[in-house]
Structures are given as C-alpha cells and as structure tokens.
Amino acid sequence: MPVELNRDTILRAPKVLLHDHLDGGLRPQTIIDLAAEIGYDKLPSTDAAELGRWFAEAADSGSLERYLETFDHTVAVMQTVGGLRRVASECAQDLAADGVVYAEVRWAPEQHVSEGLTLPQVVDAVLAGFADGVAVAAERGYTIRVGALATAMRHAARSREIAELAVAYRDHGVVGFDIAGAEAGFPPTRHLDAFEYLRRENYHFTIHAGEAFGLPSIWEALQWCGADRLGHGVRIVDDIAVTGSTLDEHVDSARLGRLSQYVRDKRIPLELCPSSNVQTGAAPSIAAHPIGLLRRLHFRVTVNTDNRLMSDTSMTKEMLLLTEAFGYSWSDLQWLTVNAMKSAFIAFDERLAIINAQIKPGYADLLA
Ligand SMILES: O=c1[nH]cnc2c1ncn2[C@H]1C[C@H](O)[C@@H](CO)O1
Numbered sequence: 001m002p003v004e005l006n007r008d009t010i011l012r013a014p015k016v017l018l019h020d021h022l023d024g025g026l027r028p029q030t031i032i033d034l035a036a037e038i039g040y041d042k043l044p045s046t047d048a049a050e051l052g053r054w055f056a057e058a059a060d061s062g063s064l065e066r067y068l069e070t071f072d073h074t075v076a077v078m079q080t081v082g083g084l085r086r087v088a089s090e091c092a093q094d095l096a097a098d099g100v101v102y103a104e105v106r107w108a109p110e111q112h113v114s115e116g117l118t119l120p121q122v123v124d125a126v127l128a129g130f131a132d133g134v135a136v137a138a139e140r141g142y143t144i145r146v147g148a149l150a151t152a153m154r155h156a157a158r159s160r161e162i163a164e165l166a167v168a169y170r171d172h173g174v175v176g177f178d179i180a181g182a183e184a185g186f187p188p189t190r191h192l193d194a195f196e197y198l199r200r201e202n203y204h205f206t207i208h209a210g211e212a213f214g215l216p217s218i219w220e221a222l223q224w225c226g227a228d229r230l231g232h233g234v235r236i237v238d239d240i241a242v243t244g245s246t247l248d249e250h251v252d253s254a255r256l257g258r259l260s261q262y263v264r265d266k267r268i269p270l271e272l273c274p275s276s277n278v279q280t281g282a283a284p285s286i287a288a289h290p291i292g293l294l295r296r297l298h299f300r301v302t303v304n305t306d307n308r309l310m311s312d313t314s315m316t317k318e319m320l321l322l323t324e325a326f327g328y329s330w331s332d333l334q335w336l337t338v339n340a341m342k343s344a345f346i347a348f349d350e351r352l353a354i355i356n357a358q359i360k361p362g363y364a365d366l367l368a
C-alpha cells in the first residue's frame with residue numbers, strides 16, 4: 001500500500017526546485033532584523049506575521065509589474081555581505097527542511113550593489129551563505145545541494161557583464177544564467193549579445209518567458225536566444241487548440257501549433273510556478289492552471305515555487321495544491337521530480353547520482 005498523500009508525507013518526499021528567487025524567499029523576521037541593522041525604515045510592518053501577510057497580499061495583484069514592486073523591500077535589505085550571507089544560508093536551510101534535495105536559486109547581483117558592494121563581493125557572499133546553510137542542514141540530517149543562477153534584469157543593460165560574471169564563477173557554484181523582470185516591452189532579444197556569449201562558452205541559461213507576455217516571447221527565447229529552459233513558459237498553451245470543457249476533452253482534442261510541438265519534441269523544460277501564476281494573472285486558478293493539460297500531453301513539466309515569500313508557498317505546498325486539483329499520485333510527483341532533476345544545469349552524471357541515490361529510493365519508500 002502506498003503511503004497516504006498529505007502535507008506531512010509530501011514534506012518527506014525528495015523534491016527538486018529549479019526556479020526560486022533568493023530575494024523572493026526571505027523569512028519575514030530576517031527582513032525586519034536586517035532593516036533595523038541598516039536603518040531601512042520603509043517596511044510596511046515590523047511585525048513578522050503581519051509583514052508576511054503584507055507581501056502575500058501585495059503580490060496578489062493580478063499584474064506582474066505590481067507583483068515585482070514588492071521586491072523593493074527585500075532587495076533593500078540585501079545590500080551587505082552579512083545580509084546576503086544570512087539570507088542565502090536561511091534559504092538553503094528552509095529548502096532542506098521542505099524536503100528539497102537539489103535547488104537552483106537565482107538572484108540578480110546587479111541589484112545588490114547600491115550600497116557599495118562589488119559584483120564579485122555579492123556573489124561571494126551568496127555562495128558562502130549557501131555553503132553555510134547546506135552545512136547547517138546537514139547537521140540536522142538533511143542532504144541538499146544548492147546551485148546558484150545569476151540573473152540579469154531585462155529592463156537594464158548589464159546582461160553581458162552578468163553573463164561574464166556567471167561564467168567566471170562556473171566552477172564555484174554558479175551553474176547558470178537567467179533574465180527576469182517585467183516581460184512586456186523587454187523582449188529577450190535585447191540581450192542577444194549575452195546569450196551568444198554564453199553559447200560560445202558552452203554555458204547553461206534559462207529565460208523568464210511566456211509569463212506576462214505570450215508566444216512571441218517564448219519563440220524569441222528559444223529560437224533567437226537559445227534558452228535551455230523556459231522560466232514559466234506557461235503561455236505555451238496559447239499555441240495548443242482544444243475543444244470541450246473538461247481536461248479529458250482538452251487532452252483528446254489537443255492540436256499543437258508549430259512552436260508548442262517544437263517545445264514538446266525538444267523536451268524543453270518548463271519551469272512552472274502555479275501559485276505565482278495565479279497571483280500575477282498568468283493563470284486563473286490552480287485548478288485551471290495549464291500544468292494539468294501540459295502534464296497530460298507529456299511536455300517536460302517541472303513544479304516550482306518562484307517566490308516563497310510573495311506566494312506564501314513551499315515545494316510541499318505547490319505539490320499538495322496539485323494533488324488536490326488534479327488528483328496527482330506519488331508516481332506523478334516522482335515524474336515531476338525526475339523531470340526537474342534531468343533538467344538541472346549541473347553535469348549529467350551528477351544529476352543521475354541524485355536521481356539514483358535520493359529521488360528513486362525516497363519515492364520507492366512512499367510507493368511501497
Ligand atoms: O515571476 C517573475 N517574473 C519575472 N521576474 C521576476 C519574477 N519573480 C521575481 N522576479 C524578479 C524580481 C527579482 O528582484 C529578480 C531577481 O530575483 O527577479
């Protein structure tokens with residue numbers, strides 16, 4: 001008999017997270033502590049529970065632009081070596097306690113230099129924090145590996161510099177590159193120079209595309225820029241024609257356009273973030289989230305948190321929501337987890353080792 005699926009048992013299952021923002025996952029109390037240390041007085045509350053609620057409510061706006069405004073506060077308190085290090089350490093600890101065995105955590109180094117840090121100081125502080133958090137988690141009995149993704153902001157003009165920074169740290173824990181920020185009006189091809197450089201370096205990158213803007217953004221990310229994965233990519237459903245009203249009817253009637261066919265054929269990983277998509281209006285609800293259809297059509301779907309603070313979520317919660325909405329079983333959750341691990345930016349043999357040593361045995365216990 002398989003173990004019953006509930007919050008406690010999902011918490012124990014090994015999980016893989018490819019899309020999580022460091023500046024979107026701070027503990028509310030840490031924001032308050034760091035703000036006091038540096039004299040930042042613009043927080044909407046200095047009570048941790050109230051501040052946590054404020055972030056979730058403010059982010060629940062139906063617009064990506066307004067969702068992103070909440071990051072002003074988290075970025076403001078992440079401007080010192082100590083602050084960055086603490087946030088990164090707690091991130092690794094929190095993910096480990098959530099049952100995550102492998103995580104790629106991203107942040108934009110260029111947003112953390114306003115109080116005088118240099119880009120290498122920012123990266124060193126974050127990597128030291130991850131190492132510290134992994135060690136603390138190990139003392140508590142959790143095994144987690146954390147890789148960093150360096151993000152460049154799409155509205156800014158530092159992507160080539162950040163791409164070079166990421167490559168310079170490739171043997172020190174930065175496993176890939178990303179671009180993020182408001183999507184409409186800032187197409188990925190603005191940063192073609194960075195992506196061409198990364199391809200020449202045999203480096204890995206993902207691009208936030210197909211979240212607030214649709215198919216043209218996904219097409220550019222893949223066919224002009226050469227992204228390995230899509231950050232969100234949820235709007236790929238705009239290229240799938242369906243009839244009927246139930247999920248079964250949609251699956252049976254689905255007709256893929258050329259771009260969605262390409263994404264499926266090439267096994268392009270989709271870093272789907274259900275709760276975040278509902279908050280920004282990219283999906284109407286969890287039950288109506290395109291992940292239901294995309295999973296049934298065998299796209300390479302992965303499940304992610306995006307911003308644990310703003311979305312008041314965790315990997316356990318995202319998986320629980322999906323089991324409730326779509327009746328997912330342990331084998332569905334294992335499939336999603338293995339998909340994510342296969343899509344990671346670390347070396348193939350290292351991905352396989354985590355699948356064989358941690359993911360498969362973990363799910364075997366739950367399925368037994
Ligand atoms: O879902 C998102 N879409 C686009 N940009 C995002 C999303 N979540 C966070 N960001 C931005 C805000 C952060 O400051 C930045 C780097 O992590 O990335």
Ligand SMILES: [Zn+2]
Nearest residue numbers: 021180231306
């Ligand atoms: Zn994101």
